[in-house]
Amino acid sequence: DLKGTFTLHNGVEMPYFGLGVYLSEDGKEVTNAVKWALDDGYRHIDTASVYGNEEGVGIGIKESGVDRKDIFVVSKVWNSDQGYESTIKSYESSLKRLNLDYLDLYLVHWPVKGKYKETWRAMEYLYKHRGVRAIGVSNFMQHHLEDLLTSSEVVPMVNQMEFHPYLVQQELIDFCNKNTIQYEAWSPLMQGHIFELDIMKDLAVKYNKTIAQIVLRWDLQKGVVTIPKSAKKERIWANADVFDFELTDGDVKKLEQLDRGKRFGPDPNNFDF
Ligand code: NAD
Numbered sequence: 001d002l003k004g005t006f007t008l009h010n011g012v013e014m015p016y017f018g019l020g021v022y023l024s025e026d027g028k029e030v031t032n033a034v035k036w037a038l039d040d041g042y043r044h045i046d047t048a049s050v051y052g053n054e055e056g057v058g059i060g061i062k063e064s065g066v067d068r069k070d071i072f073v074v075s076k077v078w079n080s081d082q083g084y085e086s087t088i089k090s091y092e093s094s095l096k097r098l099n100l101d102y103l104d105l106y107l108v109h110w111p112v113k114g115k116y117k118e119t120w121r122a123m124e125y126l127y128k129h130r131g132v133r134a135i136g137v138s139n140f141m142q143h144h145l146e147d148l149l150t151s152s153e154v155v156p157m158v159n160q161m162e163f164h165p166y167l168v169q170q171e172l173i174d175f176c177n178k179n180t181i182q183y184e185a186w187s188p189l190m191q192g193h194i195f196e197l198d199i200m201k202d203l204a205v206k207y208n209k210t211i212a213q214i215v216l217r218w219d220l221q222k223g224v225v226t227i228p229k230s231a232k233k234e235r236i237w238a239n240a241d242v243f244d245f246e247l248t249d250g251d252v253k254k255l256e257q258l259d260r261g262k263r264f265g266p267d268p269n270n271f272d273f
Helices: 028-040 054-064 084-098 116-129 142-149 170-178 190-196 198-207 211-221 233-239 249-256
Strands: 005-007 013-015 044-046 072-077 105-108 135-138 158-162 182-186
Touching: 028 054, 028 233, 044 054, 054 072, 054 084, 072 084, 084 116, 105 116, 105 158, 116 135, 116 142, 135 142, 142 170, 158 170, 170 182, 190 211, 198 211, 198 249, 211 233, 211 249
Parallel strands: 044 072, 072 105, 105 135, 135 158, 158 182
Antiparallel strands: 005 013
């Protein structure tokens, strides 16, 4: 169910279904989205300092009436804040804007060349001394992870990547699994393009579910955490209705076979300004 979790390598339970809030406007829009989600049983919210909506997210959390300790709150350090001291400062600014005293997961948003190792040292400090419950990375390809692992004390608990039927990156998933790094999907709905695919329309008819529900169910069956974004109440609620059916192994494979290495977001190998 919505409170179901995957266990990170340090024992922390991460709800495998969350709400993404990229492009949800700070203020009423994001506050309402967070409240509707929590009201529906979501227990995981994914924001970032660069989204500019941490204040609204924090207000939504407070106004929801749900216990802070029952919500898994994620934010990310932005590229221009990378480096040791500035990452620690950035964490504190995020907390202040969110009006929280700890995060459940803090992520390095992108692998900024020449900086991400120093940034990771700061993440380790935040994990050991400032109460952040888990630390991880985002947009790290295998070579970034291999490089990071040569000097890290703490293995990242999570790698949040663009992931959908057009961009599976199965070798990277396998590498993460082997190294106890939980894989997580961003843009699981292909930023809306998933709704255009005929095969998705066919599967929706076959299972009597929506296209969003089919692809989000696929994420979970692949062991991947998923954080679809919507700011509309009906969609937030409907998207999460994925716990009353199961895709056959054949259909899971069918979606994997749509893979064509196509990105809708930036390429991690050159997005580090
Ligand atoms: P997404 O794949 O979740 O798609 C969102 C789009 O689909 C929106 O336009 C929304 O209006 C539409 N949509 C949602 N539900 C729908 C429904 N039921 N029917 C029709 N349309 C629907 O895209 P995303 O927002 O890019 O990704 C999800 C989250 O991942 C983000 O909000 C953010 O939290 C995170 N993210 C992280 C990174 C990163 O670099 N780490 C990058 C992008 C996104």
